[in-house]
Amino acid sequence: MRAVRYHGPKLPLRLEVVPQPEPGPGEILVKVTAAGICHTELHFLSGLLNLGINPLTLGHEVVGKVDKVGPGVTAPRVGERVIIYYYVGCGRCAHCLVGDENLCDAIQAEYGFVTDGGFAEYVKVPARNAVRLPDGLSDEAAAPIGCGVTTAVHASALARLKAGEVVLVYGVGAVSYGLIQMAVLAGAEVIAVSRTTAKLAKARQLGAAHTIGATEGKVAERVRELTHGHGADVIFEMVATKETMAACTQAIAKRGRLVFIGYSEDSYTVHPIQLVITEASVMGSVGNTLGELVRAVDLVASGKVQTVVDRVLPLENFQQGIDALAKGELIGRVVLKP
Ligand SMILES: NC(=O)c1ccc[n+]([C@@H]2O[C@H](COP(=O)([O-])OP(=O)(O)OC[C@H]3O[C@@H](n4cnc5c(N)ncnc54)[C@H](OP(=O)(O)O)[C@@H]3O)[C@@H](O)[C@H]2O)c1
Ligand SMILES: [Zn+2]
Ligand SMILES: [Zn+2]
Structure with missing residues (x-):
């Protein structure tokens, strides 16, 4: 599959062909349909934010459709439109126990930060990290909910x-x-x-x-x-x-x-x-909880909060989006479509 890969500070992002992930036990495979570019991407590129993991697929504002489920996922989820919660906490530390996975002491995955994210055709996540999106909200408009x-x-x-x-x-x-x-x-x-x-x-x-x-x-x-x-x-x-x-x-x-x-x-x-x-x-303030993602989806679906999307670009034009963001040209997000 195609993916936009980060190779470390001050190196260009590259569109590459990488193996399509296979969902493991409890996981699902999401076919990405929209992924927002956050300003944090620029911090990865400058090296201001350096988590030391690369090559890595960036992208933490991710919407898509469930394509396949791994063993043990019994709920009928194939075909569901979802938005990704980008943290997978350990579930056992003092922070996870009260739902603050964004502060987890032993983070298991963080999509687009330390784990392959959504600037790709597919991403695999635990089933609970894929939150159902209501109808009436387009994929492009929903993507900036994920972080924005x-x-x-x-x-x-x-x-x-x-x-x-x-x-x-x-x-x-x-x-x-x-x-x-x-x-x-x-x-x-x-x-x-x-x-x-x-x-x-x-x-x-x-x-x-x-x-x-x-x-x-x-x-x-x-x-x-x-x-x-x-x-x-x-x-x-x-x-x-x-x-x-x-x-x-x-x-x-x-x-x-x-x-x-x-x-x-x-x-x-x-x-x-x-x-x-x-x-x-x-x-x-860093990130959010899973509950806050569910609340954010409700706020946007009910029209109380709007997302602001400046433009939608095909995945391969990712550099145009990054450049426009760096130049401060955007009113709201750029959303990539794989
Ligand atoms: N803590 C978290 O959980 C979290 C989550 C998401 C993002 N972030 C961070 O939050 C920041 C904003 O993210 P974003 O995605 O919203 O970025 P963004 O869309 O690029 O917005 C930042 C805005 O700040 C304005 N700005 C830049 N320099 C300025 C200055 N000197 N004076 C006044 N305004 C200035 C820019 O507009 P003008 O230059 O046109 O004024 C720009 O549109 C980034 O540092 C990002 O990494 C943190
Ligand atoms: Zn972000
Ligand atoms: Zn934890």
Whole structure:
């Protein structure tokens, strides 16, 4: 089968022919029909994220159709449309026991990270990792749920987002479109910051009350003005450069929560007094739980949250998608179709 293979930092992705996987006991084989390209792919390519496993098929936002089941899968699943939950936890550690597979101490598989993912014609996963997709949601529109929407569902819960709070989303891309809609659903007032006008226009369309052009500078001052000095109760940092992190820290409200989702080469520096006098918290958010994927599918299927797809490309044109993402040209995701 054809697959887009990662060979390590600073090496190009290559379309290669690899053996089609065979589902083992309890596993199913999914014929991939749509796979979103996440910004995390760029971190693999630059080497900022280096999990040391290659060659590897990338792709963790994966939708497809069940093609075949392995021994022991008794439920009639062949032909079912599914979206992949990209973690397989050990099922036994303290995190897995409460459903936090994204924090597993002995991860068994992580599709598109350490295990072959969805930029391929087929992917095999344990049957429980293939979540049924309702009709009426196209494969292309569903793919960005897998990371884009799930990350937003998870981070919003971690941030303990409440009605009436001010939420700042710094950097507007595919994950941010999920965050903006989750914040609006929670009854928060959203301020979105980005450098591209068209991305901000889409943010407003999805419910952001205010937008700030990052190129204008003075983002923190603008946030204070818009909130009559209060600042942002929850800040989702999607960019995390020195400049954006400084602005986020200055914009945080008393008892505010700064949540890192994105990251860059830069380190975060803060004088403790800034956290002491505001009683602010700084936290990170990674991935999601299986339950959060099921919730994300429901939110999109019921029309409460929309995914944003900029373009759909055939698998072999993956490089066009990667380049457009790196240049910041996309409003939402690129989805590949094997
Ligand atoms: N923690 C997790 O579980 C998780 C999950 C998914 C993704 N991520 C990470 O989250 C980040 C965002 O992912 P994504 O897929 O949503 O990326 P994306 O679609 O590329 O969106 C990021 C957006 O940030 C904006 N941006 C970049 N530099 C900026 C700057 N200096 N000031 C203001 N805006 C800036 C870009 O738009 P403009 O330049 O046009 O403003 C871009 O559209 C990435 O670092 C990714 O690896 C983390
Ligand atoms: Zn992702
Ligand atoms: Zn575990």
